[in-house]
Every structure is written in C-alpha cells, then in structure tokens.
Amino acid sequence: MKLALILLLAGCTPVAALLDPPLAQLARWEGASPAEIAAESVACPEGHAACARLHTRRAEACLGLAMASRAPGAACPGRPEHLDCAAQSYAAARALSPSPALAAGEAQARLCRAEFLAPAEAAREVAEAAPAIAASPPGRAALTGARAALIASRPGAGEDSQRCAAAQAGLRLAPAGTREALDLARRLASIPDCGATP
DSSP: OHHHHHHHHHTTSOHHHHHOHHHHHHHHHTTOOHHHHHTSOOOOOTTOTTHHHHHHHHHHHHHHHHHTTBOTTOSSBSSOTTHHHHHHHHHHHHHHSOOHHHHHHHHHHHHHHHTTSOHHHHHHHHHHHHHHHHHSOHHHHHHHHHHHHHHHTSTTSSOHHHHHHHHHHHHHHSOTTSHHHHHHHHHHHHSTTTOSOO
C-alpha cells in the first residue's frame, strides 16, 4: 500500500529520487557531462554515505571544465570560470573523506583562483590553500608550495618583510631548475633588503 502511494505521488519522478535523493543524484551523474554535473549543486544530508562521492564528482567536473581553457604548459587556466565550484567542492569532499589527491585538487583550484585576484586578496586565498597544500602528496606539495609563495610575494600582497619571507620559504621548496625556482629567485632580488638567497 505504501509503495503504491509513493508511486502515485511520484508521477514521472523516479522512486529512487524520492526514497534516496543523494543516491539518485549519483546515479544520474553516471551518464552526465561535466557541464551538467557542475551546474547542479550537491544537496546531501549529513552522514549520508554518498556525500563524499558527490562532492568529489562535482569537484572533478568543475576543475576539468576550468582547466579546459589552460594553455599548453600553463599551471592555470586563462579564465576563472568554475574555479570557485572546484575549490568549494574539493573542500567539502575533503571534510568528509580526507585524501592527498583531494587536497591536491583543492590546492590547485585555490591557487589558480588566486591568479585572478588582486594581490592582497590573492594572499588571503593562498592562506586558505595552505592546509590543502600541506596535505597534498609530498612531491606535489613542494611545487604547489612554491607556486603559492610566488603569489604571496607579489608586489602589493603585504609588507616587504612578509613578501620576502614568503619568497624565501618558497625557494626552499621549489625543485631546483624549475620555472618556479627561477621566478622566486628573481622575486627575492626585486624585494628591497631581501636578496636573492634565503
């Protein structure tokens, strides 16, 4: 009797969507495009087993869409679209199911978003990204940390002493010979009373 009533009330709506909306959303996303997934927010009750997977799928879709506009060899896309969605979705997924891969995704989304912000705002975004950078896989964390230091040491990001300290820390992280190491050495040389070496 209850099942018949549910079917009657549902009309064309799948029964699964009434009984378990998060699982229905997850099933619907199996055949959805990244754009369709990015356009749909996640509504998941606290403690539901599908929540982490839903946030992860949306994070990956949003970051993929953002990176589609990336130039060859560039670390970040040429436009900021979808970066907010990626950063927020990765953070939500990490809160439920921490993993180095999710942390790396969040760090990348936040640092790329910072590229489009004014220096002071970008420095705050770098600070927000710090826990995700630290939780990323070790090799990736070093390079991402160096990129974060480049953003935090931009002119206008803070006092010269703060910018100097950020650049010095970044240079210690940057793998030798990388573009990040070279850029940080130049940044250090450009900051008054900072010097080219930590």
